[in-house]
Amino acid sequence: MEQKYSPKSIEQKWQRYWESSRAFQVGEDPDKEKYYLLEMFPYPSGRIHMGHVRNYTIGDVVARFMRMRGYNVLHPMGWDAFGMPAENAAIKAGTHPAKWTYDNIDYMRNQLKQLGFSYDWSREIATCNPDYYRWEQLFFLKMFDLGLAYRKSSYVNWCSKCQTVLANEQVENGVCWRCDTEVVQKEMEQWFFRITHYVDELLDNTFKMDGWPERVLVMQQNWIGKSTGSMLLFPLESGDGKIQVFTTRADTLFGATFLSLAAEHPMVSDLCRGKPQEAAVLEFVQKAKQSKRNEREADLLEKEGVFTGSYCLNPVTGKKMPIYVANFVLMAYGTGAVMAVPAHDQRDFEFARKYGLPIDVVIKPAGADPAPSAGELTRANEEYGILVNSAEFTAMASEPARVAITESLAKKGLAELTVQHRLRDWGISRQRYWGAPIPIVYCQKCGAVPVAEKDLPVVLPLDVELLENGGSPLPVHKPFYSTQCPKCGGEARRETDTMDTFVESSWYFARYSCPDFDKGPLDKERVAYWMPVDQYIGGIEHAVLHLLYSRFFVKVLRDLGYLQVDEPFKNLLTQGMVIKDGFKMSKSKGNVVDPDVMIRSYGADTVRLFCLFAAPPEKDLDWSDQGVEGSFRFLSRMWRLVSDNFEPLKSAAKGLSGHVDSDGLPPDLAALRRKTHQTIKKVTEDIRDRFHFNTAIAAVMELVNQIYQTLDNRKDHPLFWPLVRQAVEAVIVLSSPMVPHACEELWQTLGHQKLLLDTPWPQWDERALEAEEMLIVVQINGKLRSRISVPADATDKQVEQLCLADPRVAEFIAGKQPRKVVVVPKKLINIVI
RNA sequence: GCCUGGGUGGUGGAAUCGGUAGACACAAGGGACUUAAAAUCCCUUGCUCCUUGCGGGCGUGCGGGUUCGAUUCCCGCCCCAGGCACCA
Numbered sequence: 001m002e003q004k005y006s007p008k009s010i011e012q013k014w015q016r017y018w019e020s021s022r023a024f025q026v027g028e029d030p031d032k033e034k035y036y037l038l039e040m041f042p043y044p045s046g047r048i049h050m051g052h053v054r055n056y057t058i059g060d061v062v063a064r065f066m067r068m069r070g071y072n073v074l075h076p077m078g079w080d081a082f083g084m085p086a087e088n089a090a091i092k093a094g095t096h097p098a099k100w101t102y103d104n105i106d107y108m109r110n111q112l113k114q115l116g117f118s119y120d121w122s123r124e125i126a127t128c129n130p131d132y133y134r135w136e137q138l139f140f141l142k143m144f145d146l147g148l149a150y151r152k153s154s155y156v157n158w159c160s161k162c163q164t165v166l167a168n169e170q171v172e173n174g175v176c177w178r179c180d181t182e183v184v185q186k187e188m189e190q191w192f193f194r195i196t197h198y199v200d201e202l203l204d205n206t207f208k209m210d211g212w213p214e215r216v217l218v219m220q221q222n223w224i225g226k227s228t229g230s231m232l233l234f235p236l237e238s239g240d241g242k243i244q245v246f247t248t249r250a251d252t253l254f255g256a257t258f259l260s261l262a263a264e265h266p267m268v269s270d271l272c273r274g275k276p277q278e279a280a281v282l283e284f285v286q287k288a289k290q291s292k293r294n295e296r297e298a299d300l301l302e303k304e305g306v307f308t309g310s311y312c313l314n315p316v317t318g319k320k321m322p323i324y325v326a327n328f329v330l331m332a333y334g335t336g337a338v339m340a341v342p343a344h345d346q347r348d349f350e351f352a353r354k355y356g357l358p359i360d361v362v363i364k365p366a367g368a369d370p371a372p373s374a375g376e377l378t379r380a381n382e383e384y385g386i387l388v389n390s391a392e393f394t395a396m397a398s399e400p401a402r403v404a405i406t407e408s409l410a411k412k413g414l415a416e417l418t419v420q421h422r423l424r425d426w427g428i429s430r431q432r433y434w435g436a437p438i439p440i441v442y443c444q445k446c447g448a449v450p451v452a453e454k455d456l457p458v459v460l461p462l463d464v465e466l467l468e469n470g471g472s473p474l475p476v477h478k479p480f481y482s483t484q485c486p487k488c489g490g491e492a493r494r495e496t497d498t499m500d501t502f503v504e505s506s507w508y509f510a511r512y513s514c515p516d517f518d519k520g521p522l523d524k525e526r527v528a529y530w531m532p533v534d535q536y537i538g539g540i541e542h543a544v545l546h547l548l549y550s551r552f553f554v555k556v557l558r559d560l561g562y563l564q565v566d567e568p569f570k571n572l573l574t575q576g577m578v579i580k581d582g583f584k585m586s587k588s589k590g591n592v593v594d595p596d597v598m599i600r601s602y603g604a605d606t607v608r609l610f611c612l613f614a615a616p617p618e619k620d621l622d623w624s625d626q627g628v629e630g631s632f633r634f635l636s637r638m639w640r641l642v643s644d645n646f647e648p649l650k651s652a653a654k655g656l657s658g659h660v661d662s663d664g665l666p667p668d669l670a671a672l673r674r675k676t677h678q679t680i681k682k683v684t685e686d687i688r689d690r691f692h693f694n695t696a697i698a699a700v701m702e703l704v705n706q707i708y709q710t711l712d713n714r715k716d717h718p719l720f721w722p723l724v725r726q727a728v729e730a731v732i733v734l735s736s737p738m739v740p741h742a743c744e745e746l747w748q749t750l751g752h753q754k755l756l757l758d759t760p761w762p763q764w765d766e767r768a769l770e771a772e773e774m775l776i777v778v779q780i781n782g783k784l785r786s787r788i789s790v791p792a793d794a795t796d797k798q799v800e801q802l803c804l805a806d807p808r809v810a811e812f813i814a815g816k817q818p819r820k821v822v823v824v825p826k827k828l829i830n831i832v833i
Numbered sequence: 834g835c836c837u838g839g840g841u842g843g844u845g846g847a848a849u850c851g852g853u854a855g856a857c858a859c860a861a862g863g864g865a866c867u868u869a870a871a872a873u874c875c876c877u878u879g880c881u882c883c884u885u886g887c888g889g890g891c892g893u894g895c896g897g898g899u900u901c902g903a904u905u906c907c908c909g910c911c912c913c914a915g916g917c918a919c920c921a
Contacts, residue, residue: 215837215915222836222917229921247921260921303919328919338921347919422920543916613858614845620914622845626859634858640873685849695847698857705857777853782902784853786887808887822901828852832901 001646001749005639007603011741015116023757024118026074028529035071036530037063038509038569040538040546041078041125044104045085048111050578050585051539053595054611054621057738058575058691059537060117061612064737065687067118068761074530075118076512078125079105082133082435083501084162084178091466097434098462101128111595115604116740123515127504132511133436134457135521136503140439141450142560148194149428151440151448155264155331156427158186163470164431165190167500168424169223169545185289191438191497192425195552199224199421201566202551211571213618219543225422230406232339233414234259237311237320243267246334246420251401252341253316254390255362257352260305260326262336263288268308268325275309281325288327303328303351315414316391316405326351334420342380349380362389363398426549428500433464433472435498443485443492452486458494472496505546506553509533509568522562536569537617543574573691576620585623593623605739606632612693612738635742638704638735641728642746645711649728650751652721656729656762660719669723670772672710676727677768679703683734684761693738700734703727725750733762778803779830780812796823803829 018024028034039059042052063075079101086097093100105126112119125132143149157166161181165188170177195202203224206217229248236242243259261268263285272281284306305326312321328347329338342352342359352359363385364371371388372381384398393401409415429438437458439451451458461480464473474480474496485492507521513530514523538546550568557563577584580591598607610631615621642649660673679699686696707727714720729750736743736756747756770792776799778786786808790799800821803809813833820832 213838218837219916225917225920227920245921249921326919328921330920333920335921340921345921347921420920422917540915616846619839619846624845624859627845630859636872690849692849694845695849695857698847701857775853779852779902782852782900787853820901822852824852824902828902830852830901 001643003640003643005636005742007605007635007742010745011114011116011604014741014744015113018116018118019113019121022122023755024075024120025122026072026120028526029072030529032070032072034074034530035066035535036074036533037066037535038076038512038533038537040536040542041080041505041508042108043080043083043085044101044108044126046104046107048108048595050593050595050611050623053115053607054578054617055537055539055575056112056115056117057608057611058573058617058693059535060115060608060740061687061693061737062535062537062691063118064740064757065761067757068737068759069688070760074123074512075120076123076125076515077112077117077119077121078123078508078512079108079127080501080505080508081105081126081128082498082504084164084432084434087432087434087466088470091468091470096462097466098128101434102126114599115595115608118740123512125508125511125515127436127501127508128434128460130457130459131518132508133460133504135511136436136499136507137439137451137456137458138453138521139507139556139560140499141453141456143193143556144440144450146559148197148556149191150194151189151191153187153189155185156188156190157183158188159183161470162432163472165427165429167427167502169426169548188429190427190429191440191495192427193503193552193556195426195549196421196423198552198555199226199423201555202423202548205551205567209567212569213572213574216540216543216547216572216574220548223423223544223548227420227422229418229420230402231335231416231418232315232406232409234312234315234321234339235414237313241267242414243312243323243337244335245337245339246418247339249341249344249398249402250406250415251384251387251393251396251398252344252362253314253339253405254387254393255341255343255360256314256321256339257319257342257358257360258321258340259312259323260329260338260340260348260351261308261323262329262331263325263327264331265325265329265336271308271310271323277307277309281306281308284325284327288325303347303354305351305355307355315409315412322357324351324355332424333422343374343377344380344382346380346382349377360389362387364388426500426552428503429497430500431472431497433460433466433474433498435501436460436504437474438495438497438499440495441483441485441492442495443488443490445490446485446487448495449485449487449492455486460498472498474498502546502549503553506549507557509536509550510554510557510563520562522557524562527562528564531563532565532567533569535571535573537573537575539577540574547572573617575617576615578623579620580623598628602628602632603635603741605635605742609635609697609739613697614694616692616694634701634704635739638731639742639746641704641707641731642749645724645728646749648721649725652725655750655752656726656733658722658726659765660723660726665719665723666715666717668710668713668715669717669719672706672727673723673768674771675703675706676723676730677764679734680730680762680764681769684764687737696734697738700731703731707731730762732756733759774826776803776826777828778806778809779828780809781832782830785809785812796825799823799829803831 037059039055063073067073081101086101090097090100140149157171159166159176159181161179171183174183176183203226206220227248229246230250232245233242272278305324308323310323312323314321340348342348343361344363359374361371361374365383365385387393387396387401393405406415406417437460439458441449443449464477467473481494481496483492483494510522510527510531514526517523554568583589585592610628614627682699683696686692732743732746744756772792773789774792776788776790786806788803788806790802816833818831818833822830
């Protein structure tokens with residue numbers, strides 16, 4: 001065999017073999033337990049980056065491990081192929097988004113193959129293919145029928161650079177998640193998916209999804225933002241109408257002295273009409289609407305408002321409450337109207353001070369007597385406490401009072417206990433070209449009419465001229481937009497917006513179970529076999545976006561009868577970022593490491609090994625060129641272990657599957673045998689129970705070190721080579737999910753006919769783990785003082801006696817009588833004197 | 834402000850159920866082999882003190898506590914990262 005480890009030829013050899021033998025193709029096998037392992041599919045941006053390499057390496061280890069453990073493993077790969085970068089790149093390069101996308105897919109597929117990932121390539125999906133998105137258009141139609149897809153005019157987030165609307169989830173700190181452009185509010189007609197219909201289930205399940213990281217669940221809970229409170233009606237003084245308000249603090253209702261409305265509140269213009277304040281109000285509203293979203297939302301603006309000239313009545317005190325328009329009230333949350341309780345809400349307090357409005361104290365802190373007067377307050381007291389100045393509710397505690405006050409008003413039809421969520425419906429219209437067309441037609445006579453199912457797919461035309469400014473060419477592409485109304489046959493215009501690309505990624509995982517199915521989106525039998533995904537792996541950046549949308553979509557598909565699961569992903573692993581020199585790898589920082597270059601210099605196995613060894617998967621990984629060298633050195637060391645001892649190893653009779661009894665073995669061979677089995681146990685448990693590949697690799701390295709030591713101190717014994725061979729085979733088998741090419745080659749070189757891939761994962765022998773002697777740590781008063789070796793079967797009492805007989809121990813005790821002796825079996829003894 | 838993680842040598846990290854802190858690597862220093870280099874192999878490497886030993890003390894962000902024993906559990910702080918946030 002080759003003396004030197006040369007990954008290039010080995011890796012090509014095995015990659016070709018896996019491809020030609022279709023080694024990773026799977027079908028439904030009712031006799032085998034299925035395991036569906038999925039990594040988040042990439043956007044075909046051009047070439048893969050180290051983040052992908054890390055993500056997919058982690059997944060590949062699990063897939064190969066589970067396969068060797070006897071599961072029927074589905075491990076697919078595909079492309080999240082619609083999206084804006086394709087358009088921008090195509091405009092820049094004078095090409096077509098489709099060509100750009102498919103070229104990138106070809107390049108990146110090849111990159112993934114060079115890394116030796118065990119994908120079933122026969123199931124590959126590209127979401128920009130009409131055979132994929134046609135089903136999404138069908139879902140849209142079904143959702144439209146059920147009212148789960150609807151159109152409304154509303155203020156939406158607009159990114160001027162991307163020339164499109166963004167979902168709430170795609171706005172981060174007031175700027176576009178893609179290009180960091182300031183997002184402005186724009187009133188537009190948009191299509192929405194009614195994710196709020198599932199808000200309770202989406203939230204409730206987060207408390208049961210024990211296979212997900214806590215922090216992702218908490219992020220989703222925060223995003224959904226449930227708050228429990230009361231809906232209250234405040235009658236207008238004029239008598240014609242009521243204003244609806246949501247509050248979590250109905251216990252403070254007796255202290256509500258005015259009302260604040262959002263600038264966009266529909267009643268504002270009526271309330272100020274004909275009043276002396278009208279002009280000032282309209283000017284204020286105009287100004288507020290123009291202010292930028294992040295300025296208005298972040299705590300930057302000073303609280304300002306203007307009196308509308310109208311009053312409403314406090315439903316419990318009957319007092320007149322002036323109605324203001326205020327710049328800090330959001331139309332998007334609750335009803336866009338807030339009852340102001342200056343004594344118990346800091347914003348209202350500041351507002352009341354500024355405009356000279358009354359401050360009525362109605363809560364006193366528990367233990368404070370009497371309640372502080374309004375004049376004494378320097379800031380609002382927002383804590384729960386005991387009610388004062390609240391008629392029959394005085395002396396009640398806040399929480400029961402909140403309910404009691406609401407219920408008492410409910411009898412007059414002025415209140416109800418209710419729940420509000422922060423979550424808004426998902427706006428899916430995008431004014432972009434490279435996406436799935438929304439299957440709707442607008443007819444002068446019939447309005448918005450769904451395309452007939454039989455006319456699907458609505459194919460995105462490829463023969464378009466892209467516009468320089470990035471806007472969509474569809475609205476000016478007559479062959480596309482010009483059509484007939486499906487209802488009346490009259491002249492009509494197609495919807496020219498496309499769907500948010502997150503729609504594609506919300507169900508691709510289900511389509512992998514039957515990517516070739518053409519009678520519908522999902523083949524019931526196959527999808528029932530494979531779904532849900534048993535293990536999903538991807539970046540934390542999708543904690544809310546993709547992972548929430550997918551959860552929603554699965555519930556829709558379930559209710560449409562396509563799926564039988566409630567949640568898509570049973571277990572979720574969110575891997576950390578790849579960092580170099582303290583920063584996330586990025587072109588602007590100039591710290592990008594190109595996977596191609598690494599593979600060329602060291603081979604895929606080294607790159608894989610480094611990604612696994614440098615950190616546990618959930619932590620950020622610090623890229624280190626020396627660390628990569630170290631990984632390569634280890635693989636070379638493993639290679640030499642076989643090449644330097646090739647002849648004796650090859651002729652040694654017993655491989656890993658053979659049994660060797662430890663009776664009568666010399667100590668170093670007994671120790672090697674023990675270490676072999678300990679390593680099998682350690683690696684199995686580290687991968688199976690916690691995905692800690694770094695400690696699994698460390699354990700294999702320890703075994704390699706011990707094999708070298710054993711070889712250095714070689715003594716003749718008939719079982720020497722058989723035991724070394726067992727240890728070496730353990731190294732190869734246990735490493736194989738992580739560095740598959742090198743291991744497969746070594747395995748074959750040692751004379752195995754069967755692929756390592758199809759070799760069952762090794763079992764450890766419990767009896768082989770135990771030594772005849774065990775090392776006991778001796779503590780005196782909790783401090784480490786000595787170590788003694790005792791027979792493995794020694795009782796606690798015997799351990800104690802052996803310990804007291806130890807000269808070092810005797811010295812420390814110095815004849816004193818121990819007050820207490822604690823023995824931890826097989827580990828430690830602590831003598832207290 | 835609220836919520837969730839996290840803080841261990843020069844570095845990445847280990848210690849899985851309260852039981853030897855620093856496994857395994859990287860880096861550094863010293864040595865062997867070599868004409869030389871690369872590669873490989875061996876030794877040292879948390880800090881500190883002395884009488885240099887099979888030695889003593891200190892040490893897991895800080896301060897307390899529980900325990901025979903705490904990186905691990907409890908209480909109170911500090912710092913870092915992430916999420917939510919004028920949310921009524």
